[in-house]
Amino acid sequence: MHVELLYHTPDPERAIATAARLCYAPVGAAELMETMSEERMRSVLATIMRSGHYSTLEHASYTFAVDGVSRALTHQLVRHRLASFNQQSQRYVKFKDGIDVVKPSTIAANADAERIFDGVVAATEEAYEKLLAAGIPAEDARYVLPNAVETKIVVTMNVRELMHFFDVRCCNRAQWEIRQLAHKMLELARPTAPYIFAAAGAPCVHDSCPEGKMTCGTPYERVDRDAVAS
Numbered sequence: 001m002h003v004e005l006l007y008h009t010p011d012p013e014r015a016i017a018t019a020a021r022l023c024y025a026p027v028g029a030a031e032l033m034e035t036m037s038e039e040r041m042r043s044v045l046a047t048i049m050r051s052g053h054y055s056t057l058e059h060a061s062y063t064f065a066v067d068g069v070s071r072a073l074t075h076q077l078v079r080h081r082l083a084s085f086n087q088q089s090q091r092y093v094k095f096k097d098g099i100d101v102v103k104p105s106t107i108a109a110n111a112d113a114e115r116i117f118d119g120v121v122a123a124t125e126e127a128y129e130k131l132l133a134a135g136i137p138a139e140d141a142r143y144v145l146p147n148a149v150e151t152k153i154v155v156t157m158n159v160r161e162l163m164h165f166f167d168v169r170c171c172n173r174a175q176w177e178i179r180q181l182a183h184k185m186l187e188l189a190r191p192t193a194p195y196i197f198a199a200a201g202a203p204c205v206h207d208s209c210p211e212g213k214m215t216c217g218t219p220y221e222r223v224d225r226d227a228v229a230s
Helices: 012-022 029-035 038-051 054-059 071-077 111-133 138-144 159-169 176-192 225-229
Strands: 002-008 061-070 083-087 150-158
Touching: 002 176, 012 029, 012 038, 012 054, 038 054, 054 150, 054 159, 061 071, 061 159, 061 176, 071 083, 071 150, 071 176, 111 138, 150 159, 159 176
Parallel strands: none
Antiparallel strands: 002 061, 061 150, 083 150
């Protein structure tokens, strides 16, 4: 899995604080953006995060390039509806040089399971190539491809949706592959907005676990945003 932060709103914390402050300021957003002090900006951000006025977080966005993940992962990822996606097409991209797949570690660690997995992938690859050779369009030949097939996707989310994504996908109970993706995305995003993302992650990072009897029992270490960012 390779994840790259392609682009984000310049100075996202200032952009968010400006949008929030505009509601109560007699001057325009452009002037606020230029003149707001760092201390005032931090104060506004603290009010936003403590009060839950998260609509202002929607004024900053992030775009990630994600390579080497499975279709099983992207089927989960695109359920985050307040995001934009562009994914490598299996209609137009023909896999003529073999099929790359994501192999779960539980399968790789079990010799018998790995033989079964590799056998299915090899049979699938052979069937796919034969269908293409028979003149079957790629958009129809792809019906034999497994969820394990690697894919590439570009993802854009605003900060509010990113916070929600980290909330549910950094949790220990999230599926392992998308959990890895969420942690990599958070590692890339956090340095760009250290105060906002200081306590981002699974709910147990900043609050109590909502999973009830389904809890993993091993929560992440609690983070105090103000202490981390001070």
